[in-house]
Amino acid sequence: MRLVIEVIEIKGRCPVYKKGDKIVFDDGYRLNLKETDALCIHSLASILPYYNAIYRGVSPKDMGLGDGYVQCLDPLEFTGGGTVIFKIEVKP
Numbered sequence: 001m002r003l004v005i006e007v008i009e010i011k012g013r014c015p016v017y018k019k020g021d022k023i024v025f026d027d028g029y030r031l032n033l034k035e036t037d038a039l040c041i042h043s044l045a046s047i048l049p050y051y052n053a054i055y056r057g058v059s060p061k062d063m064g065l066g067d068g069y070v071q072c073l074d075p076l077e078f079t080g081g082g083t084v085i086f087k088i089e090v091k092p
Contacts, residue, residue, distance in 0.1 A: 012082030016040040028055035046070045
């Protein structure tokens with residue numbers, strides 16, 4: 001099993017990600033460098049609280065994440081940067 005985190009939307013301008021980029025973890029914790037398009041250390045702050053629970057079968061809806069959506073912490077209105085929306089899913 002693998003955890004796939006996909007960039008769904010970017011509000012503003014992100015210097016790291018583009019729409020459709022993926023971060024892939026094999027076995028729920030091992031970063032797959034061949035299939036990961038990009039990785040920003042700042043975005044991990046939004047992903048880390050949830051990735052292990054989702055991988056282990058906890059419903060994102062039970063955690064208040066809808067279908068598994070989280071977003072980058074960059075407050076684009078104040079930084080001129082970009083807020084990235086991710087979807088976290090378990091895939092075979």
